[in-house]
Amino acid sequence: MYKNMSVLREALVCSNLFQKSQKSKAVFIDMTRNRYVHQVSRQMTATFHNTNQSIREKRSKMFDDEKKRQLNLIPRIDKIEVQYEGVPENVLLYLNKGMSTPYNACQHMGEMLMDRSALAIVNGQFWDMHRPLEEDSTLKLVHFHDKDPFHLNRAFWRSCSFMLSAVLDLAFKEDILVELHSFPAPNVASGSFVADVDLKCGHEWTPSGEELRVFSSLMHKLAEQKLNFERLVVSAELASDMFQENQYKSKQIPSIADNYNDKITLYRIGDYVDISGGPMIGNTGFLGRRCTIPAAHKITVDGTPMYRFQGVALPKGIHLNHVAFSALEERATRINMAGLSSLNTAQPA
Incomplete structure (x- = not known):
């Protein structure tokens, strides 16, 4: 019909x-x-x-x-410590608070992580790859070939x-x-x-x-x-x-x-x-x-x-x-x- x-x-x-x-x-x-x-x-x-x-x-x-209004509310660029845990090796990064994202962290560490990382874990919380980091953090990256990809x-x-x-x-x-x-x-x-x-x-x-x-x-x-x-x-x-x-x-x-x-x-x-x-x-x-x-x-x-x-x-x-x-x-x-x-x-x- x-x-x-x-x-x-x-x-x-x-x-x-x-x-x-x-x-x-x-x-x-x-x-x-x-x-x-x-x-x-x-x-x-x-x-x-x-x-x-x-x-x-x-x-x-x-x-x-x-989005522009919220960015303009950031009075100055402060640095945060981001401890990455994972392959190829653990790395301590200094990134911009409220601006840098897990994807930006990948850009510092290599193309492989940029291509395969679909989701992040920030301080134990699942986190979007393009969501700005808000504080000193531990960072893990998740991809589809992980042993437990449930989340x-x-x-x-x-x-x-x-x-x-x-x-x-x-x-x-x-x-x-x-x-x-x-x-x-x-x-x-x-x-x-x-x-x-x-x-x-x-x-x-x-x-x-x-x-x-x-x-x-x-x-x-x-x-x-x-x-x-x-x-x-x-x-x-x-x-x-x-x-x-x-x-x-x-x-x-x-x-x-x-x-x-x-x-x-x-x-x-x-x-x-x-x-x-x-x-x-x-x-x-x-x-x-x-x-x-x-x-x-x-x-x-x-x-x-x-x-x-x-x-x-x-x-x-x-x-x-x-x-x-x-x-x-x-x-x-x-x-x-x-x-x-x-x-x-x-x-x-």
Whole structure:
């Protein structure tokens, strides 16, 4: 029913979203059979005056402005001692407080650590690679071939959900207003990473296999660009202003702020900004070539029809044969029930 929604766009949109200068040709899926879906979406979004792109640009600018404001609050550059523990050898580094990051530490120690380190442990706490160090620290680096990558796998799954949300935000034509709802806490054992979205078209759209492959392609494009996951903690007031166009985020922010001293943690890749507690992997390039978005299930959240997009992926440098990965893809098509105890599910799309 209403297959080939004809709202997905590929390389040109992706390059526009992430501010790339190179030219690429936009490819559109045939839209002759989807006029009703577009009509429904236009009717539901008639009261909105923003586009997906304008909202992204606004949030990204606010992110930049707040990041600069916070940097300007640093009165002077103080040095901190960072004791690195790991291969090739333990090293004592003197870095800039509030400015230097675990990745900067890697830059002092060699290209191997720069390439493979996806997450850090700072004073026993898991830490983003591009998050500034705040005090004298012990530093360890985590990669995907560690003996116990449990926490890194969770960060990878969380990052994949974030990337999927970014892909959903950029993949549709501007007459389809995309309103991201949330992505549940990562659970690798569930078999899929997830992003929930309100497309303002009810459940009229049933994506084809070709359209789902476009989402997978856009995930790969993000990986090729190796975009850093940038972290920024802001006030609840600023977060509310930033996400005022999103009714779901607006409702979520006060409860998050109540639990985190009136603070909201944001992340950005390219110009896509969203809320997450983190941590995330160092950059999108840690997503390997094995990445598939095989399903979009129809769910209902508080009476509102939504889609739950699900994906499965392997990190860069982790290899699996085609048969084994096909089994993971098949498993990822089954509806992931994470956070769905209070939701209603319809038939899978």
